[in-house]
């Protein structure tokens with residue numbers, strides 16, 4: 001199975017791919033470059049917009065706007081014709097300490113937006129990261145819902161919305177957890193180990209759940225995307241031609257394409273010249289439409 005390069009984006013940290021069914025287009029971000037990207041399937045046309053802060057994760061809103069987590073909180077995002085992203089603060093964040101930003105995030109199946117934070121200096125290994133939830137109509141600052149993460153990542157929800165998955169990518173952790181998710185209160189509980197990624201190649205990065213309820217997770221540093229069953233058993237691993245796949249998302253006309261964003265590290269890239277690119281794979285299974293943020 002070959003991964004097809006759809007855009008040689010050279011993203012420093014390509015994250016948060018989201019397929020727009022309405023537009024038949026893929027959106028994603030490059031976090032340190034402060035950019036929102038879009039690629040349309042019909043003709044491969046691509047464009048991007050400049051954000052005022054590091055934009056880490058996005059979700060489509062039910063009203064057609066976007067919502068996203070930037071350094072200082074959760075914002076609505078509106079791409080403008082001049083290449084800029086107009087933003088409006090919905091809820092601010094009081095980070096646990098200075099030098100933090102958001103990382104991975106998405107909506108639960110009811111359309112409530114979750115995102116996690118991490119220290120910019122990931123190498124410090126300090127568990128200052130937290131998970132936040134934003135619900136429509138909330139005006140007060142975001143409240144931490146879970147704490148103690150170094151690099152929270154891999155957030156995803158089962159097809160019925162009753163299981164939440166979450167990982168920590170840091171080399172000292174490399175675990176994926178499952179939680180029972182109370183959809184009435186949007187509260188995760190009964191945390192348990194889902195997959196110990198120290199037993200598989202690559203650190204856990206971004207993730208997606210398919211229509212069978214299996215969990216696809218990017219194996220950062222291993223150039224692999226792993227599929228785990230709901231019981232946490234490795235089903236298959238697909239290769240991409242870069243070492244650092246960062247997040248995956250189902251899309252395409254039949255939701256049977258797996259799009260993968262990636263990271264372009266500094267240094268010698270002679271063995272992975274396409275690092276930072278966006279790839280499309282045929283995984284042999286279908287995904288689910290990404291839930292929209294319910295405004």
Ligand SMILES: O=C1O[C@H](CS(=O)(=O)O)[C@@H](O)[C@H](O)[C@H]1O
Pocket residue numbers: 013015031103104122151153169204205206220244246263
């Ligand atoms: O900035 C990020 O860091 C890590 C990737 S890496 O360690 O730099 O390769 C990643 O897990 C995270 O999602 C990303 O935003």
